[in-house]
Amino acid sequence: MSRDPQRVAVIGLGAMGLPMATRLAEAFAVTAYEPVDERAKQAAGQGVTTAGTPAEAALGADVVVLAVRDQAQLEAAVFGPGGVDETIVAGRVVVVTSTIGPDAAREVATRLDQRGVLVVDAPVSGGPVRAGSGDLLVVVGAAPEALAAARPVLDHLGSTVTVVGPNPGDGQVLKAINQLLAGVHIAAAAEAIALARGVGLDPRTALAALTAGAASSFMLGDRGPRMVEAYEGGTDEIKSRLDIFVKDMDIVTSMAARAHVPIPLGVAAQQLYLVAERAGLGASDDSTVVTVLSPAGE
Amino acid sequence: MSRDPQRVAVIGLGAMGLPMATRLAEAFAVTAYEPVDERAKQAAGQGVTTAGTPAEAALGADVVVLAVRDQAQLEAAVFGPGGVDETIVAGRVVVVTSTIGPDAAREVATRLDQRGVLVVDAPVSGGPVRAGSGDLLVVVGAAPEALAAARPVLDHLGSTVTVVGPNPGDGQVLKAINQLLAGVHIAAAAEAIALARGVGLDPRTALAALTAGAASSFMLGDRGPRMVEAYEGGTDEIKSRLDIFVKDMDIVTSMAARAHVPIPLGVAAQQLYLVAERAGLGASDDSTVVTVLSPAGE
Numbered sequence: 001m002s003r004d005p006q007r008v009a010v011i012g013l014g015a016m017g018l019p020m021a022t023r024l025a026e027a028f029a030v031t032a033y034e035p036v037d038e039r040a041k042q043a044a045g046q047g048v049t050t051a052g053t054p055a056e057a058a059l060g061a062d063v064v065v066l067a068v069r070d071q072a073q074l075e076a077a078v079f080g081p082g083g084v085d086e087t088i089v090a091g092r093v094v095v096v097t098s099t100i101g102p103d104a105a106r107e108v109a110t111r112l113d114q115r116g117v118l119v120v121d122a123p124v125s126g127g128p129v130r131a132g133s134g135d136l137l138v139v140v141g142a143a144p145e146a147l148a149a150a151r152p153v154l155d156h157l158g159s160t161v162t163v164v165g166p167n168p169g170d171g172q173v174l175k176a177i178n179q180l181l182a183g184v185h186i187a188a189a190a191e192a193i194a195l196a197r198g199v200g201l202d203p204r205t206a207l208a209a210l211t212a213g214a215a216s217s218f219m220l221g222d223r224g225p226r227m228v229e230a231y232e233g234g235t236d237e238i239k240s241r242l243d244i245f246v247k248d249m250d251i252v253t254s255m256a257a258r259a260h261v262p263i264p265l266g267v268a269a270q271q272l273y274l275v276a277e278r279a280g281l282g283a284s285d286d287s288t289v290v291t292v293l294s295p296a297g298e
Numbered sequence: 299m300s301r302d303p304q305r306v307a308v309i310g311l312g313a314m315g316l317p318m319a320t321r322l323a324e325a326f327a328v329t330a331y332e333p334v335d336e337r338a339k340q341a342a343g344q345g346v347t348t349a350g351t352p353a354e355a356a357l358g359a360d361v362v363v364l365a366v367r368d369q370a371q372l373e374a375a376v377f378g379p380g381g382v383d384e385t386i387v388a389g390r391v392v393v394v395t396s397t398i399g400p401d402a403a404r405e406v407a408t409r410l411d412q413r414g415v416l417v418v419d420a421p422v423s424g425g426p427v428r429a430g431s432g433d434l435l436v437v438v439g440a441a442p443e444a445l446a447a448a449r450p451v452l453d454h455l456g457s458t459v460t461v462v463g464p465n466p467g468d469g470q471v472l473k474a475i476n477q478l479l480a481g482v483h484i485a486a487a488a489e490a491i492a493l494a495r496g497v498g499l500d501p502r503t504a505l506a507a508l509t510a511g512a513a514s515s516f517m518l519g520d521r522g523p524r525m526v527e528a529y530e531g532g533t534d535e536i537k538s539r540l541d542i543f544v545k546d547m548d549i550v551t552s553m554a555a556r557a558h559v560p561i562p563l564g565v566a567a568q569q570l571y572l573v574a575e576r577a578g579l580g581a582s583d584d585s586t587v588v589t590v591l592s593p594a595g596e
Contacts (some may be wrong), residue, residue: 098443125511177499185515188482196472210476210479217515218514259493268563284306
């Protein structure tokens with residue numbers, strides 16, 4: 001048994017990183033790094049110590065939680081100037097909660113393993129609200145020793161912790177399939193609501209009937225009402241950025257192509273998110289994809 | 299108020315028609331027509347009187363329930379030789395429970411209206427088991443007088459009866475959107491399970507994790523286990539024929555094109571069902587679409 005972690009570093013206080021950091025601060029001494037001042041201040045007001053660089057945040061931490069957006073941010077945070085790599089010592093654990101794809105997770109694990117650092121591949125799903133209450137789905141790829149060392153942190157973040165396999169990358173594989181379904185279901189909800197509107201039905205009435213039966217999905221129930229609201233003036237609240245799906249559909253289509261498995265719906269959804277990004281919606285809530293199919297002004 | 303119906307005719311005893319007929323026989327005197335002897339005999343054993351033609355079944359019926367597969371079968375059953383049209387009289391009600399598309403529903407309503415026959419457009423959703431227990435979702439397009447005359451029959455078939463609009467075709471529009479989502483969700487579940495298998499995950503473990511979170515859908519939970527079983531020898535049981543989605547995706551893509559609403563995922567799903575049909579799976583359970591993406595023998 002490894003000793004229980006006392007000190008946790010969180011790198012990245014974005015939509016997921018901030019609620020994860022404040023959640024972890026309920027049980028551990030948390031030091032975080034975040035380049036955007038405003039978000040760092042928010043965390044500081046909720047029991048999180050902030051640091052000037054990832055290296056400073058990771059200094060003395062038992063577990064370093066990476067909650068950055070993508071592979072490029074992760075490379076910079078770990079191996080760039082002022083990166084985690086400068087201060088982390090052998091035997092400590094790095095937990096990758098970002099969706100970066102299996103290849104990137106394997107690569108970072110190989111590089112850190114050379115330094116004797118343990119790596120837990122643990123992408124999360126569930127959104128900011130569940131992140132703040134420790135109710136995430138965590139899909140894990142990690143060797144037993146690394147998993148044991150990170151377990152208290154994982155259990156504090158997730159209500160469901162599924163160990164997919166013993167290797168970093170295994171969690172990313174299942175997370176990518178999760179995102180395939182999530183991305184397709186959001187796009188399908190958009191098609192249904194745009195079509196209801198296009199043929200003259202009241203989208204809200206149609207949505208209520210559709211969610212009652214065999215057409216239902218978590219995403220239809222979650223994003224559907226926000227898609228209807230997009231036609232009623234909308235809201236500026238961003239629960240999940242649309243360009244997250246540009247990134248994630250790229251990960252899953254690459255993975256599927258290399259496995260020689262056709263995913264025609266996944267690719268159609270990917271194209272739709274790319275069109276939406278080109279329409280200027282990358283930083284908007286992903287529910288706004290509906291306006292690409294049926295513009296709000298019409 | 300119209301008088302309550304006493305005698306009900308059911309035309310077509312297929313996957314949905316047979317359980318609907320036996321369900322209705324609990325409350326009404328039911329006479330049915332079905333060309334396949336074996337299915338007619340099954341109905342006869344469960345309190346349904348059988349007739350030699352649709353005209354004979356409809357003779358004296360207060361409400362005629364059409365439960366045929368598609369527009370061609372409906373045309374033949376109503377207007378062909380020995381069709382309902384030969385015996386039905388003014389003031390009686392025809393209920394269209396089949397998914398035939400809004401245009402076909404409007405056309406049959408127009409022709410029957412000229413004879414003073416009321417038409418209720420009432421496509422159903424939910425599958426054979428729920429049909430047998432009166433637990434269907436029924437989406438209705440009908441004028442108030444027609445709706446009132448059919449109401450006791452509709453209420454006996456459905457636990458949710460949603461009146462979409464006053465015109466035949468209105469129910470078909472919402473049902474088509476329901477099928478857009480259902481067809482896309484089944485195809486997405488197939489992609490997820492084929493991909494899990496393709497990258498070496500255990501499909502059953504992956505499915506359990508995926509249904510726990512944001513990737514879940516009714517179809518993933520319902521068809522997912524049957525897709526996994528398709529790789530374990532499978533079952534011959536057909537809950538819903540695959541070629542139903544070939545028909546329904548054609549209805550919805552036509553409807554969307556005429557409304558000038560792009561449905562790229564709907565079209566991708568349509569193509570996948572066509573490929574599956576070409577692979578000889580038209581009469582198989584729709585969950586077998588997974589084997590097109592990842593053949594069972596590999």
